[in-house]
Amino acid sequence: MRLATAGAARAVIGLLALFLWVLPAEAGVMTSWRITKDHWDEADEKGWQDFVTRLGAEDCWTIDACIKSPANPYRHTDPKVTFLVDCADVPYFLRAYYAWKNGLPFAWQSAMQSNDGPGGDIRYSSSGNRVVGRSSVPATAQGVPAISLLYQIVNTVSTAMFRHDATSDSATMFTDMYSPRLDREAIRPGTVAYDVNGHVAMVWKVEESGRILIFSSHPDHTLDRTFVGREFLRTGPELGSIFQNWRPIRLAGAKRLADGTLVGGRIVGTPNSEIPEFSLEQYTGNPPTNPSLWALANFVRDGEQMDFYTYLRARLSVGDLEYRPVEEMHVMMQTLCQDLKARKQAVEIARNEGRTTSMPQPGRLPRNIYGTDGVWELYSTPSRDARLKTAFKEMYDQTREFIRMKEANAPRLQYGGADLPGDLLRAYNQEDAACPITYRKTDGSKVTLTIDDVVHRLFKLSFDPYHCVERRWGASDPTELASCPDGALKTRWYEAEQPLRNQIDRTYDVEMGSSLEELERGPFGLETGRGVAEAPEVDVKAYLTGLTGRLSAER
Incomplete structure (x- = not known):
């Protein structure tokens, strides 16, 4: 349920999924959306935040499972229905669902137009989009059918809804969301984190350390949990990155x-000037500059100049920003474990439901492997894998930074031990042992991998849905690979896609529809759409092992 133009077959599947309830309705089941409050008050907003927090903390791996879990206090009032939503739908679906259950008004952007001009993809427009259509839940005496309305909403929504100018302030065609201040009051459960490379997540918790925990869905409807990192690109206000909050509305x-x-x-939106938490701080910096000069903005806190991501964490931390490196290693590894478990589900869905491994390999890649539709969108993992690789790279870079901070006696580093490399390595090994990832090979036998195993095959993990499950998990050992049924043609495709697997940047604006021969021939580079020649270094354990060995030799 992405763009309405994404294909009739997908729309029918979504329609059937959302309308599978058993009649007659059981006692206590809600099927109508009646509006009894003309606006969301503070208690409603607090209830919304608590609702999102509970879902984020629950051990559930799809939005449907989360909605049916004990984390949802309204689950017993639902008809028997399956909710299938992907990343862009999640904020709208959950906000609308909560509004339905609490008799609240809800409105949404129903049409967007690219500022690039006609013919462009509004999900990836270089100049952002503007709102050209709005819809709202009708306020009627008998209410309106809630499930069909939820379907209408999620079938309209795409990431294009979030790609709007943060400075826009129309009285009629207003945006559903606004740019918030960067503090713990404004960045909260329910805040949207928009990645302009085509992904949307929701904040469910802000830790005392300032780390922002998020969850997001994918086209295969699997859910993952991670935290806001550098994969969420900071851009100009015309694209709406990164943080967005729901604009207050009222039924007048x-x-x-x-x-x-x-x-x-009728629905009236609150203008930016009347929203206490509205701010362009994420674009203007601190001290603020003109938002059009966002690339030159400075971020200064307590006299210290920081990059945006460090500043963000400092602003959201309770007290002064401090890094506890061993604790950070545990958290980063635990997050990677969650990411790998979510990827496992995605690969299993492709294998069991998509059955793409038995299909012949198409003659060309999609026009863009990161932003497409059909089989590729549902069962491939190039975007998910790129974010996974970015997370490994960020952990590697952060580990090196901790070592640098220790050598420089940086006051922000809180570490009282005598062997930081060794303690980091022990934390790494502890979490590595606690996270076995088991997948079933084509012949049904099982292979168990650890996080460290994945590090050594990270850039071998195939994102291509037509490849065998062994290659989806980066197998290269002849014994593990022996059960892979891929023939010579698919093997050539796998080998030719290596430069694309080396690439951690998601280039949605680049033509990538190469044939096999074009992919093999190159040239390579981000702008070519055929990948890059070399993968970045991500092996934290090798770095720490080498460092501890060198320090031991020096003692």
């Missing part, structure tokens, strides 16, 4: 019936 001019139901009226 409605008539209240005797039973409390509101009828009629």
